[in-house]
Amino acid sequence: SQTIHQWPATLVQPVGSPLSLECTVEGTSNPNLYWYRQAAGRGLQLLFYSVGIGQISSEVPQNLSASRPQDRQFILSSKKLLLSDSGFYLCAWRWARSSHGYTFGSGTRLTVV
Amino acid sequence: AQSVTQLDSQVPVFEEAPVELRCNYSSSVSVYLFWYVQYPNQGLQLLLKYLSGSTLVKGINGFEAEFNKSQTSFHLRKPSVHISDTAEYFCAVSEGRDDKIIFGKGTRLHILP
Numbered sequence: 001s002q003t004i005h006q007w008p009a010t011l012v013q014p015v016g017s018p019l020s021l022e023c024t025v026e027g028t029s030n031p032n033l034y035w036y037r038q039a040a041g042r043g044l045q046l047l048f049y050s051v052g053i054g055q056i057s058s059e060v061p062q063n064l065s066a067s068r069p070q071d072r073q074f075i076l077s078s079k080k081l082l083l084s085d086s087g088f089y090l091c092a093w094r095w096a097r098s099s100h101g102y103t104f105g106s107g108t109r110l111t112v113v
Numbered sequence: 114a115q116s117v118t119q120l121d122s123q124v125p126v127f128e129e130a131p132v133e134l135r136c137n138y139s140s141s142v143s144v145y146l147f148w149y150v151q152y153p154n155q156g157l158q159l160l161l162k163y164l165s166g167s168t169l170v171k172g173i174n175g176f177e178a179e180f181n182k183s184q185t186s187f188h189l190r191k192p193s194v195h196i197s198d199t200a201e202y203f204c205a206v207s208e209g210r211d212d213k214i215i216f217g218k219g220t221r222l223h224i225l226p
Contacts, residue, residue, distance in 0.1 A: 032212055043219050044203065101205070101207075
């Protein structure tokens with residue numbers, strides 16, 4: 001069966017510090033991978049998605065970047081965090097060109113102070 | 114492009130009473146529709162999905178939803194809610210086997226004792 005791992009669960013970082021959140025999927029190959037951010041009262045905002053290694057689509061211009069160095073690994077990064085980067089970050093995967101929905105990770109609560 | 118509207122940001126309901134969470138979508142093509150539930154500080158979990166066929170879809174935890182193409186709606190219902198149903202519920206749409214799923218802003222379900 002497929003599983004998705006996301007870490008860390010919580011993170012408190014000072015403004016201006018770097019960020020690296022990691023997400024890995026097990027039990028499948030060539031999944032579509034997604035990063036979402038959830039801010040209070042704003043629903044789910046799609047940040048990045050990837051349909052293959054090295055292929056990243058950015059949905060919202062911002063202070064963040066994403067990379068997919070391996071088939072089942074998706075990394076969300078920032079060189080310098082802003083206060084507005086605080087939120088709940090969710091990773092998800094889906095079979096490519098599939099009728100199936102997403103399977104989500106357990107999320108990372110990021111607080112920038 | 115597709116979009117999803119969840120008409121109520123919060124819905125209070127007494128325990129053991131029925132509930133309906135409303136969702137409307139817009140799309141020019143055939144769609145896949147989903148409902149997800151999010152418990153506090155957790156990722157999203159798939160409740161149910163409509164792909165094709167019967168317009169009444171049954172999901173986990175006693176929830177069901179009805180696809181209405183003429184009204185472009187996919188409302189979620191439960192005949193009798195329990196305190197454990199307290200959560201945020203997200204409606205989502207995908208245009209066919211598109212790479213992305215678009216989410217509504219969510220509805221918080223408050224169960225009153």
